[in-house]
Amino acid sequence: MKFDAILIEPRRAAMVAAGHWRNKTADDYFDAALAAGPGDLALSSLSVATGERRDLTWAELDLLADRVAVGLRKLGVGRGDVVTCQLPNSWQFVVTYLGCSRLGAVFNPVMHIFREHELSFMLRHGESKVFVVPKLFRGFDHEAMAEGMRPDLPDLRHIIVAGGAGPNGFDTALLNPAFDAERATITRDSRLGPDDVCQLIYTSGTTGEPKGVMHTANTMYSNLAPFAERLGLSGRDVVLMFSPMAHQTGFMYGLLLPLMLRARFIVMDNWDKAQAARVIETDRVSFTMASTPFLMDLSTAVEEGGTDPSSLRVFLCAGTAIPGPVVERAQRILGAKVISAWGMTENGAVTLVLPTDPDERSVNSDGVPLPGIELQIRGKDGQPLPAGEEGELYVRGCSNFGGYLKRPHLNNVDDDGWFDTGDIARMDAAGYIRICGRSKDIIIRGAENIPVIEVESILFKHPAVQAVAIVGYPDERLGERACAFVVPKPGQALTFAAMQDFLRSHHLAIQYWPERLEIRETLPATASGKIQKFALRKMLRDEAGL
Incomplete structure (x- = not known):
C-alpha cells in the first residue's frame, strides 16, 4: 500500500528542531518498559459479560506480540500492509497492534458497532489484507458478517476470528506456541520509522463517506508527551480505558500513552x-x-x-x-x-x-x-x-x-x-x-460522530421519502441525539418503526440511527432550495424550552 501522507515532510525539520518530534515509536517505548521491568504487571484485560480477567506482564506481552508478528507474516502480511481490527478493548486488541507494529504493518482499528455499510468501504479503500474480528460480541456474529463481505473485498486475504475455531481462529493463526522458534526473525529492520504511517483510522465527514486519517508515531507521540506533562502523569499511574480503542481516545490515551509512561493499564471491553x-x-x-x-x-x-x-x-x-x-x-x-x-x-x-x-x-x-x-x-x-x-x-x-x-x-x-x-x-x-x-454537518452523540449525509442518503432511498433532513437536538446525558425530519411523498407514510427497519436492511450501525422522527409537509428552505437546518434545530430547542 502506498500512503500519500503529504502533510508530514513539509513540517518535519521544524518539528524535530523544536523538539516536538522525538523520533520514537511505540516499539521504542515498549522496549524501554520491557527492559525496566519485564516481570512487572503491564496490562489487565476485563470482559464485562463473562467476568473474565487476564493479567499480563511486559514479558508476557512481548512474547504474545512476537507470536502475532510471526503469524501475520505467515499470512503474507509485510511492511506497509494494512491490518484491520474490529476487536473490542481486550488483550487481543493490544497484542494485535503490537504485532503489527513489529512487523511494519499499518494498524487500522474500526469500531465494533460498524456493519457492512461502513466496513465494506473502509476495508476496500484501505486495501486491508487481514481483518481481525470477534466471533460474537454483544450477541452479534461478526464472523458471519465478515465472511459475507469477502466477495466484495479483492485485497482481503484472511479473516481471523477471536474466539473462533479452526485455522482462522485467533489462537491458531496468530498465537501458535510453535511460532516461538521464529521470534528471533522478527527484527528491528522490519519496524516502521517515526515518520512512516503506522495508523489508519477512519472518521466521518461531510463528503458522505468516511475519510482515512493517516498518523505516524511522531504525530501521535508529539501529542501524548505534552498531554502527560500537563496532567502530571507518570509510570506510577494506573490508566483505565473503557472508551473503545478503535476511537482515537481509546487508542492514544488507553494504549499508546501507558506504553510511553511505562504505566500499568486496564481495558474493559464494554x-x-x-x-x-x-x-x-x-x-x-x-x-x-x-x-x-x-x-x-x-x-x-x-x-x-x-x-x-x-x-x-x-x-x-x-x-x-x-x-x-x-x-x-x-x-x-x-x-x-x-x-x-x-x-x-x-x-x-x-x-x-x-x-x-x-x-x-x-x-x-x-x-x-x-x-x-x-x-x-x-x-x-x-x-x-x-x-x-x-x-x-x-x-x-x-x-x-x-x-x-x-x-x-x-x-x-x-x-x-x-x-x-x-x-x-x-x-x-x-x-x-x-x-x-x-x-x-456532523452530530456528536455521546462522543460518537454521526455522518449525517450518509444517513440521509440512505433514507432518501426509501420509497415513501420525498425530502429528509437530520439534525441534532440537545440531550442531557449524550450531549446530542439525532432527529430525522421527513416530508413523505404524496399518498405515502413513514413510521418510526418503518424507518428503523429500512436502516437495518441497509446494515447501518444502530448508533447512527435517528432517535426521533418528525413528519412535515414542507421543510424550511432558502430561495435556492437548500434546507435551513438551523431553523429545524431551533424548532427542537424551542420545543424543549432551551
Whole structure:
C-alpha cells in the first residue's frame, strides 16, 4: 500500500528542531518498559459479560506480540500492509497492534458497532489484507458478517476470528506456541520509522463517506508527551480505558500513552458503571478519559455502590460540553479533578484545561492548546478575529495528521499549514477556547460522530421519502441525539418503526440511527432550495424550552 501522507515532510525539520518530534515509536517505548521491568504487571484485560480477567506482564506481552508478528507474516502480511481490527478493548486488541507494529504493518482499528455499510468501504479503500474480528460480541456474529463481505473485498486475504475455531481462529493463526522458534526473525529492520504511517483510522465527514486519517508515531507521540506533562502523569499511574480503542481516545490515551509512561493499564471491553467503580477501587486507578455520559454514570455508581474512588486523580472529559452540575457532583462524589478537553481524530487532544485551573474552567471552556499547537479563530474573510468573537477554528502544529488516504484534496490545510477543523469557536483573552458549534454537518452523540449525509442518503432511498433532513437536538446525558425530519411523498407514510427497519436492511450501525422522527409537509428552505437546518434545530430547542 502506498500512503500519500503529504502533510508530514513539509513540517518535519521544524518539528524535530523544536523538539516536538522525538523520533520514537511505540516499539521504542515498549522496549524501554520491557527492559525496566519485564516481570512487572503491564496490562489487565476485563470482559464485562463473562467476568473474565487476564493479567499480563511486559514479558508476557512481548512474547504474545512476537507470536502475532510471526503469524501475520505467515499470512503474507509485510511492511506497509494494512491490518484491520474490529476487536473490542481486550488483550487481543493490544497484542494485535503490537504485532503489527513489529512487523511494519499499518494498524487500522474500526469500531465494533460498524456493519457492512461502513466496513465494506473502509476495508476496500484501505486495501486491508487481514481483518481481525470477534466471533460474537454483544450477541452479534461478526464472523458471519465478515465472511459475507469477502466477495466484495479483492485485497482481503484472511479473516481471523477471536474466539473462533479452526485455522482462522485467533489462537491458531496468530498465537501458535510453535511460532516461538521464529521470534528471533522478527527484527528491528522490519519496524516502521517515526515518520512512516503506522495508523489508519477512519472518521466521518461531510463528503458522505468516511475519510482515512493517516498518523505516524511522531504525530501521535508529539501529542501524548505534552498531554502527560500537563496532567502530571507518570509510570506510577494506573490508566483505565473503557472508551473503545478503535476511537482515537481509546487508542492514544488507553494504549499508546501507558506504553510511553511505562504505566500499568486496564481495558474493559464494554461499559458497566458498577464494574468500573469496583476496578477503580481494587486496582487503584488514577487516570481515565471518556465523554460526559461516562462521568455521570461513574458518579452514580460510586454513590450507589459505596466504592472507594480516592485513587482517581484525573477524569478527562472530551467530546461534549460538561454541564456545571455534573462537574460539581463528580468533584463531590469522586474527588477527582475533572478536566475538559477538545480534540479531533486528525490531531488528538488539542486543548486541555490546566489541573490548577478553577473547576469553572471545565464548565465554561475547552481549555488552552498543548505545547506545539497553535490556534486561530477566523472570520468569513479568512482573517483572525479578536478575542471573544465566534469564528472558524483553525489548528496548526506537531500532532496534525499526515493527510486523508487517497484524498489529499480534502486535507483542508492551507499553504501555511493551518488545518480547518470545521468547528466554530471563540477564544478569550487568556487563550481558552469554547467550541460553539460545527460548520460541518456532523452530530456528536455521546462522543460518537454521526455522518449525517450518509444517513440521509440512505433514507432518501426509501420509497415513501420525498425530502429528509437530520439534525441534532440537545440531550442531557449524550450531549446530542439525532432527529430525522421527513416530508413523505404524496399518498405515502413513514413510521418510526418503518424507518428503523429500512436502516437495518441497509446494515447501518444502530448508533447512527435517528432517535426521533418528525413528519412535515414542507421543510424550511432558502430561495435556492437548500434546507435551513438551523431553523429545524431551533424548532427542537424551542420545543424543549432551551
